[in-house]
Amino acid sequence: MNKNNINFQVHRTKESTLIELISGLLVLLSLILSIVLFIKVREAGAGMLLQTGSIGFGVLLMLFLAYKPETFNIPDNSPAEMFVVTVKFIRYVAVLMSLMSFGITLNAFLGFNPTVIMAGFGLLFVPLLCWYFHEYIKIKKNRIHE
Numbered sequence: 001m002n003k004n005n006i007n008f009q010v011h012r013t014k015e016s017t018l019i020e021l022i023s024g025l026l027v028l029l030s031l032i033l034s035i036v037l038f039i040k041v042r043e044a045g046a047g048m049l050l051q052t053g054s055i056g057f058g059v060l061l062m063l064f065l066a067y068k069p070e071t072f073n074i075p076d077n078s079p080a081e082m083f084v085v086t087v088k089f090i091r092y093v094a095v096l097m098s099l100m101s102f103g104i105t106l107n108a109f110l111g112f113n114p115t116v117i118m119a120g121f122g123l124l125f126v127p128l129l130c131w132y133f134h135e136y137i138k139i140k141k142n143r144i145h146e
Helices: 014-040 042-065 080-110 115-145
Strands: none
Touching: 014 042, 014 080, 042 080, 080 115
């Protein structure tokens, strides 16, 4: 674990609360659909329950760790803006993952192939990752010029 020297605290905001509610609701809906699918078609439902549980655990872990900036692997001399951007990135990824989980489960429930959902996740994740790296580089450049 990285013990950063910066004294940065993450506070609950309206945005963070909304992200947590959306993520939780999507994981819950995915879990409900997985259980119904398990009751209807045991083999398919078992896979969906495993998928929902795995991704749900990852989403909850990300949302929990967003409040623990000391766990981020960010250089010790980074400005507070880097922590703010990293927290936002983690939260946005949590929403994307919960949305992906729900989409995959819904597709399985309806009997469709989840390829479109996975492609959509990739199409949304790549720009998010580019945004994060853009902000990271911008913050580093501003830090050098100070």
